[in-house]
Each structure stands twice: as C-alpha cells, then as structure tokens.
Amino acid sequence: MNFIDKFFLWLVLLPASLYRSLGVDIVQLRAILSAKLTMDNRRPASFGSNRRKKEKKEVNGATLKTIFSSLIMGLLMLFAFAVGNGMLTKLSLFMTMFIFMVCLTLITDFTSVLIDIRDNLIILPKPVSDATFMTARLLHIGIRTSIIVLPLSVPALVVATIMQGPLVILPFVLMILLMTLLSIFFINAVYLLILKITTPAKFQNIIGSIQIGFVMIVMLAYQVLPRMVNSSLMQHININEIPFVQVVPSFWFADGCMALSGGGFTLGSAVSLALSIVVPLLSIWVVVRFFAPSFNQKLGMITGGTTEQSTVTTKPDVDGRTNRAGKSIWQRLARWVTKPGAERAGFLFSSSMMTRSRDFKMKVYPSFGSIIIICVVMLFQNHGLEGLSLHSPKWMPILLLILYMCSLPLSTALMQVVYSDKFKASWIFFVTPLENPGHVISGTFKCMLFLFLAPFALLLVVLGVGLLGFSALPNLLLGCLNLCVIGSFMAYLMVRKLPFSTALEGANQGGTFIRTMLFLIVPGLLGVGHWLLSGFQWVIGLWIVLSAVAFWLILDEVKKKGWQNLQ
Amino acid sequence: MEPIIRIQNLNKFYGTKHVLKDISIDIEPGQVIGYIGPNGAGKSTTVKILAGLLADFTGDVFVKGIDIRKDPVAVKSLIGFVPELAELYDVLTPNEFLSLMGSLYNLPEGVVTERAGKMLDAFGLSGNMNQRMDTFSKGMKQKVLITSGLLHNPEIIILDEPLSGLDANSVIIVKELIDKLAKSGKTIFYSSHMMDVVEKVSNRIILIDKGEVVADGSIDELRQLQNKESLEDIFAGLTATESMHEASEKLLNAFD
Incomplete structure (x- = not known):
C-alpha cells in the first residue's frame, strides 16, 4: 500500500462505532479493505514475453494519471462560474455537473469494483455479514472516488473562495462530501434497478451500453459547454427563476452551501440545508440496510446462473444464424x-x-x-x-x-x-x-x-x-x-x-x-x-x-x- | 530409431532461479511420456519450451531433427498443444475459435469445418457450436481446447493436465483417445499430477524434481527400482524429503 491508501484507510476507519451500530465487523472490514487497496495498486502478471518486464519497478502511474485527468475536468467545470447570474446559480450549475461527473466515473470505472466476481468465491463463503461486505465495498468505492473527487473539486473551491471569501471553504467541502455520498447511492440504485428488470447474465452488457452512452454525452458536453459561455441566454440565467428548482438535489447543496457561508438563512435555504444533509446520510443508510442483502443475492446469480442458462439455451447466436444461412x-x-x-x-x-x-x-x-x-x-x-x-x-x-x-x-x-x-x-x-x-x-x-x-x-x-x-x-x-x-x-x-x-x-x-x-x-x-x-x-x-x-x-x-x- | 524429440542439456533460468537443470531426454516416436513431478518441479516450463512458448533457454531441443530455436515455426506445425487451464477469447464461438486455430495451422477452411464438427460432436458439444464460450463451463472449454490441439492431426501431442474440469465420461473418452492416438503412431507428452491416469496411459514415465530428472522408465521398471507397487508411492519415495505421515501430523499439530 502506498501512503495515499494508508491515509485513506486510517481515515475511513475512524467512525468505527458508527459501523458497529450498523452491524459491521471492524476487523473484517479492515482486512477486506486493505486487501482490496493492495490489489488496486498491483498490476497483473502478463503473459509470455512480458514476463521480463515484470521486474521493472512498479509505478503508480495510473493513479497519477487519474488525478491529472480529473484535475483537467475540474478546471473545465469552472465553466459554471463563468455564466449565470449570482453565486447561487453558479454553484447550482457546478454542483449539477459535479454530481453528474461523479456518477459517471463511478459507473465507468467501478463496475469491476462493484461486481468483482472473485468476491463470490473468496469473501461470500466466509462468515462475513452482508452489512460488513457492503460497507467494505462502499468504503472501497469511497476511497477510489476520493482520488477523483479531490482534484475535481479543488479548482472550484479555489475559485469559489476568491469570489465569496474564506467563509465558503468549510460548507463547500461538506457539500462535496455529501454529494459524493448521494452519487454512490444513485449508482447503487441504478445497478439494482437494472438487476431487477433484466437477467443477471445481461447485466454486464447493459452496464456496458450505458457506459458507452455516458462517455459520448460527456464528450459532447465538454465540446458544447464552453461555447455556451458566450451566449446571452447563459449569461443572464438565474436559478431562482426556474420553476420547481427546489426539487433538484444540486440546488439544495448550493443553497445550503450559500446559507452556511454567511448568505443568511431564509425558510427556503434552511429547508435546502436540511435536505442536503439528511438525504445523503439517509440514502447511505438505505444502501447498507436494504440494498446490500438483495444486491449480494443478485450478485450470486451473476456468476451462478450463467452456466446453467447456457445449457438450457438452444437458441443459436445471431451470428450462428447467419452462419447457417450461408456466410456472414x-x-x-x-x-x-x-x-x-x-x-x-x-x-x-x-x-x-x-x-x-x-x-x-x-x-x-x-x-x-x-x-x-x-x-x-x-x-x-x-x-x-x-x-x-x-x-x-x-x-x-x-x-x-x-x-x-x-x-x-x-x-x-x-x-x-x-x-x-x-x-x-x-x-x-x-x-x-x-x-x-x-x-x-x-x-x-x-x-x-x-x-x-x-x-x-x-x-x-x-x-x-x-x-x-x-x-x-x-x-x-x-x-x-x-x-x-x-x-x-x-x-x-x-x-x-x-x-x-x-x-x-x-x-x-x-x-x-x-x-x-x-x-x-x-x-x-x-x-x-x-x-x-x-x-x-x-x-x-x-x-x-x-x-x-x-x-x-x-x-x-x-x-x-x-x-x-x-x- | 531416430528420436522424435531430443532434449539435450536443457537449462532454464527465471532471473537467478535455476528451474531446469541439465535435462536430457530422448523420446521415440509412438511413445506416451508421462511427465510427472511435484509442484514447481519445472513441468510447465519444459512443456512451454517444447511448445515454443519460451525461447530463452540454454541447451538444445530438436523435434524431428529440427532445432526449435532455428525454425520454431516448422516445429510448431508438428505439435498439437493443449494448455492447462488456458484462457480463451470467450466472446468467440467454438466454431469461430476452431477456424481461427485452423487458419493459424494453415489448414484449408473446408477441412477445419468438417473436423471441428466431427470432433465437437464426439464430445457432445454439437449443440453449442454457435454459442459464445463465455457461458461455457470449465469442462466444455477444455473440450474445445483439446479439439483445437488435435485439429491439424499433429505427429506430437503435448497435453498439460488435459483432464482438468472434465466429467467422468469425458475422462474415459480422452484416456481412450490417448491410447488410440499412440497406437496410430503419435507421440504424446503428457504432463500431469494425476498419478492413476499417468500410470494407465503412459508407457514411459519421467519424474522430475527441482528441475532434474530423478526417474525415467516404464512403470514396471520404476516398480522394480523402488520396490513399490503404486506410482503414488514411487513418486513419494523419490521426491518427498520427509515422510508424508510426518507432514500430515505436523499439519494437524498446527492447531495446538
């Protein structure tokens, strides 16, 4: 483990008593997490001629590259501060993009983390409770997310501080944390929904298609967004003029952040602040308490069900059909x-x-x-x-x-x-x-x-x-x-x-x-x-x-x- | 008779680790070699060198008189290789995978389709020929691999633990297949842990330990030499440093 991982491991294990009250075994949690982090740091042994290269010093280039690219994305998201009328609008815009980006990275990069099939063979047969397993998984995702979230939010934090003064720093950090928790909940919910409406065998294919679609959207967004800065519509947009904006989570976070950083409390902002704190914590509790058991059960089906299915399936592949008709x-x-x-x-x-x-x-x-x-x-x-x-x-x-x-x-x-x-x-x-x-x-x-x-x-x-x-x-x-x-x-x-x-x-x-x-x-x-x-x-x-x-x-x-x- | 495989003073290092020490083996055509040894003895390394996967060794390996380092391609076309627990491009169907292998062995398309069809049918996989292999069980994949190694009707067949994952009936099929292939003049190099199978199918057993050949002969010769009945006991007598009873005792004592 490198020092970044060690630091994060120490950090996430601090609220031990909270975990215990959720039915999590701390010793197991620590063991699973440190194993996962160690695995993340190592590259797999390659085949044949690549064997010799294995002796080369292991580099953490991948981590650095991730940090670098999210920093660039973080800089691009400063777009939000260039448009709109008023700080609340700017912050809401930024936070919308932020939640979107974090969900996106979770869904694109962490499918392997979430559905690590080896877990079924190694961890599930051991006496590990679902709550422990799910917490370990969430914390693991949390650590991996932090590597992305930190560089993603730091540029915005700097700009917000310049525009709004140092009072904004603490509320901003708090909101980033809460938004990340909410994003994790969103991803879990999406995954569970997909598992509900489809067979586990098709799950990975569907996730794959979603990922492809999402990446295309992001590429488009990054090309189009900077061009919109100059449009007059974007310059004069005001978040308060949008109807029903109060139901959008990123508005709560922006409003709450403004209220905490000295913007003054109104009834509306107090409600926003309450929502921005309660909803993420509640959603994480829902994930651990209710999603975890059903998620693990479904996870078992992803691996368990496949062989069984194939012997039943007599319907040939699409390609098989063309083969029979002649040549593809x-x-x-x-x-x-x-x-x-x-x-x-x-x-x-x-x-x-x-x-x-x-x-x-x-x-x-x-x-x-x-x-x-x-x-x-x-x-x-x-x-x-x-x-x-x-x-x-x-x-x-x-x-x-x-x-x-x-x-x-x-x-x-x-x-x-x-x-x-x-x-x-x-x-x-x-x-x-x-x-x-x-x-x-x-x-x-x-x-x-x-x-x-x-x-x-x-x-x-x-x-x-x-x-x-x-x-x-x-x-x-x-x-x-x-x-x-x-x-x-x-x-x-x-x-x-x-x-x-x-x-x-x-x-x-x-x-x-x-x-x-x-x-x-x-x-x-x-x-x-x-x-x-x-x-x-x-x-x-x-x-x-x-x-x-x-x-x-x-x-x-x-x-x-x-x-x-x-x- | 001219040996079909001649290994002379074969040495192989992984870094500073000496894994094969001066191995010399001559194999006659039609022999079924049972190549056995404890974990880490160097079995897989020998197999990989014979199959042309590793080229940085010292010593000489001749297959049918061809130096494997001078003309690896010619040697590879003589050999059929069934790897242990091999990875497969499992988004392909068996049909596609086998025609890929057939093309790489320079077989005409028609021949591949016909042979693959017949062989998979014999293994009971004719219904799965156009399904992607990502849903296959381990045994089904192993059957496809065995087929892929025999497809070009090679003179030499190298099998590395070919029975892993196969059900009992398929094991019988493969054992009889090895027998029949040997009778038809093929040379078979069978690397395995499964003593009972090795004892039955091979007419010459080579036992290696820590990179060295420690025994070489028919099962009867080995029995006489060691004065023991089963191959399992012979194996233990030659490779174990301490008695197995002691080891199992120690294992149990670990709880104290």
Missing part, C-alpha cells in the same frame, strides 16, 4: 480482401472481437462521438445552414473536414486493439506455426477499415455526390485514400503486438498524449493540403495515384512484420 458479411468481406491463412484468420478474429468485446467497445466506440460533435460545432459556427445552398462550393471543406476527422476513431481503435482483458488467450498465436505476425495484424487492420472507416466514408461520398454532383468524386476519393494511408501508417507505427494480446492495466500510458497530438496533426495537415489543392483537378488525380501506391506499399510493410518487430 464478415466472412464474405474476408474472402474479398484477404489472403487465406493468417491474414484472413486475423480479419475474422478481429471482426468478432471488435464487435463483441465489451472493454474494446467501451474504449473505442465513444470516439465516434467526436464526429458527431464536429458536425454540431460546424453548424454552430456557420450559424445554421441558411448560407449554404445546394451545389455551393462551401460544402467541400466541410465534407473534407468531417472525412479527415474519421481518422480519430480509427486511431483510437488502433491504439486499443492490442489490449484485452483476455490477453492470456493470446497463447494461440505463439503455439501455432505463425510465420509472420504481420499477416494477422494486416488482417486486423483491414477489418478496422471496414468497421470504423467504410461506413462513414461511404455516407460522406454519397452525401457529397448528392450535394455537389459527380465532380466532387475525385476529391472525396482522395480523402478516403488518404485516410487509408494515414491508417496504415499508424498501424505500421503503433501496432507492435498481436491484437488482443496485452494486459490493459500494464498499458504504457505515457506516450498516449503525444501520440494523440500526432494523430491530430498529421491528418490535419494532410486535410489542409488537400483543401488548398482541391480546385486543381489534375493535381488531385496525380495525388490519388500516389496515395493508392503509398497505401499499397505501407500495407505490404505491415504484412512483413516479423516476430522480431514485435515488442
């Missing part, structure tokens, strides 16, 4: 674009993994949101579409921009494709007579082109031809080809392991930021160059030929990757 789309595509053997195997393997693997989808699919965001932002900046008629040449740069933006989801996918929580299953590539791992990688890459690029490119080409006529075709074609070149180049540089063969936790996060910048700049420069030259048909024609050749050559290099080129 992927199999047909594979025949078209890959050579039989390792490349085709890589293509088909990746198509199944990328469309089904939950953690891959979670990491990659939200980045599709970025394309939607660009479309929204474009509309904002062009003040609607009134200036753009059919056949207007202004369409071309917009289409090209969106087209080149498609390289973003592709680069995310390329970065994530080597990771998998089932990385140990990659032994199959090492015991089979696989001569050139490059063939598998090229199969994977081709599959990505079809999954992440083709749908968008096709849509844009159809749209472009519809708007501008066939004269736009060479430019759009060049755009698509350039994307293929960019993609294959990234695949050549980045995919230095077999697909789905590396532990997620062991992922080297260091270069990600620089790489991301690179992947923004290279397509950006190419796109700008393309736009500048888009009027010269013969240049475009020549470029098409060059890009096609480059694509072909780079793809060939990817294929040639041997074992010695892999990490």
